[in-house]
Amino acid sequence: MAFLVVLGGGESGVGTAILGKQKGYEVFVSDKGKIKEKYKNVLEHFGIDWEESKHTEDKLLKADLVMKSPGISDTVPLVKTMVEKGIPVISEIEFASRYTDAKIIGITGSNGKTTTTMLTYHILKNGGLNVGMAGNIGDSFAKMVAEKSFDYYVLEISSFQLDGIQDFRPHISVLTNITPDHLDRYEYKFENYIASKFLITKNQDSADYFIYDQDDEVIGSWLSEHPIKSKLLPFSVKRTLKEGASLDKNEIKITTQEYTIKMMTDSLALEGQHNLKNTMAAAMVAKLVGIRKETIRECISNFQGAPHRLEKVLKIHHVQYINDSKATNVNATYYALESVKTPVVWIVGGVDKGNEYKELMPLVREKVKAIICLGVDNEKIKETFGNVVDLLVETFAMEEAVKVAYKIAERGDTVLLSPACASFDLFQNYEDRGNQFKNCVKNL
Template sequence: MKKKIVILGAGESGVGAALLAQQKDYDVFVSDASLINASFKSELTLNSIDFEEGVHTKEKIFSADVIVKSPGIPEKNDLIKELRKEGVEIISEIEFAFWYKGGSKIIGITGSNGKTTTTSLVYHICKEGGLDCAMVGNIGYSFARQVAKEPKRVYVVEISSFQLDDIKTFRPDVAILTNITEDHLDRYEYNFENYIASKFNIIKNQTKNDVFIYNADDEVTVKYLNKFLNSTNPLPISMRKSLPQGAYITNAEMHIKWQKEEMNMSVEDFAVKGKHNQYNTMAAGLSAVVMDIRKEKIRDAVQTFESLEHRMETVATIKGVEFINDSKATNTNSTWFALESMTKPTILILGGVDKGNDYSFLKDLVKEKVKAIVCLGIDNRKIHEAFGNDVGLMVNTTSAKDAVQAAFHFANKGDVVLLSPACASFDLFKNYEDRGKQFKEAVKDL
């Protein structure tokens, strides 16, 4: 008899899991409490996959042998609580895809900040290095869809903490943890340690044949390292000290050491600039050396990589004022890195849905670099409380157009307008991409 699989949530990961499950001869049922996006709905219909929307039919769901849960559904959801109580097996889509990846290798990347840039750079190096690879997970196609539709020899997987929460056997051959800062605490009972444990799940199934690349300069990672470290090979990256194995930068030179391999490269040659990107490049370069990609290919790829949309993206310079779109900065740590790389007087556009942000550690940088703050959100009270005494010019806005016009009004020739909100975007926008696009359109309309 066919095994029954129920997929909760019909976004990219849910539909990907449904396609893979159907291919592997499961009895598949997809259930989404909201309305399903038209393109995903037509895909399910086209493939004759049974689904429901706007409702969860409990009899159908509770009869499942296994449930694949969308990363967007929190643990506090009543249905999930009931399923847990009944002991029904719940896994994430990356776990399900892992079951069917065959002999392929996985490079898995997680972290509070920098994971999208690092993932994109790892993929770019792998592709330039001639590997048969795909970039999946939290970026682009879901892992399950890729395994079902076009299997590869190497999967570069961007993984959020939500996706790691429900893994059982998922094991990357190379794991990268960029850093850990307070983020998504609303999903972890406002307990930072729960979130930390979730991030370290990336190495929980690793063995002595695997590699774990981590940031030795990140205090939280280092503090909890021994608690979670198992039989994997830990490889640190650092800007503070030379390392016998791993990657480090001294005197503007990157050094990568893995077993007997060694590679050097000037940071002047990195395509992506800024201190945070030097960490991302070290992690990506080290993973590439571990994957046996030739040094000259790594060098070429690091020099030709193009930075991502909505991540420190230069939009335009108008009347001597530079506009930068960093809409992907959805937490205070991302905004800290953005501000840290500023060399001109800055008008900062900040705000949105606060996920339990602590703005205090931005204070010194704001005092040093920011001449005005434009709040872009429905509730900006916390921002005013945090910076009201340090920044003389502060204004509230509720649209990208108003925010851009206010910022331009405050700016003089030689200044920078930086959209780096430190918050989620769901109060005024569909997502951070929508926020970034509206910002860019408003700049072009000036």
């Protein structure tokens, strides 16, 4: 019996353990931190051995195969030792994909991947397909493969998950954009991160499709130097394309050899230019898998959007409060500031991942009347914007930040939580940060 070691006892780890057990592996889950009670219960239920708060190296190095959770870096000494010993170390999406014949739609990018994944799933499901949504969102892919039988999977995939693939091959891959993010995991080299994102195309061939943003210079220059085998379907809001999705005045036009479909932009449920692009990508996927035009049009007009992404919370005394806690990097915050049309009281800060805030400067000068820092270390934000806005306040708890915003904001303003940073200094994750913001606003 082959021995499968699962590093990390979270969603992807426990999902992999369940699938591994089902497929006849001897499975052992090892987590250097604490495993949540709900996951321990699942492991106990399936009779899977586990350990927490340590890695018993002697045992782990006997593995035939290792699944490493995405949160664990390749530079961890234990992982390096495993690789040196010739033990294959793979990601959950690689492991799970070996046990399904379903068609896979893989969606990655620095920003927009959650919205694009949810919208694609929404259209495919309403179009009558037997489809599951997993990856970085919802249930783990491995758990779904173990427990369900879908014909299609729409997967949101992070660069960390792509780093651990060998044969993983999506039939349709989508790359929404590439901006510097997670550089702390990539030796602070942008080119390493770019290469990681393009792994989504690594095993594709001419029967597969690659949908990407042609307006993104980073993607364009990489493609010019690294040709890929899949069929290219670009989208653009700047130029008209013979093939792909483009903008013609206030109409989205999707053209391939087989069909043309047109949709009015004012029918889109999601606001902002970035969401125009997310919609183009999702609509192209839907067309490729045979969804009817009418269904696509209907779905893009009634889609609710991702939680914690430009989520309107409440209007209080003619001030709009918006929760954009999912904006964990500068580019996501750029989209948020770009889409708000009124003066902004901006709540920003958290764990900086090597951020360069200067690209936000034009938008901050134009729209932001006050900055409320919400983080343990706010020096970089203060340095960059201290002389640009009239008012900059430091806070160290969500309730305090929201109360300060309430005092500062005037009729017609927007209070925007768009942190441009990770959340781990003061919160469990970006969802916790967003939920706290919503609760504090509701308690005003």
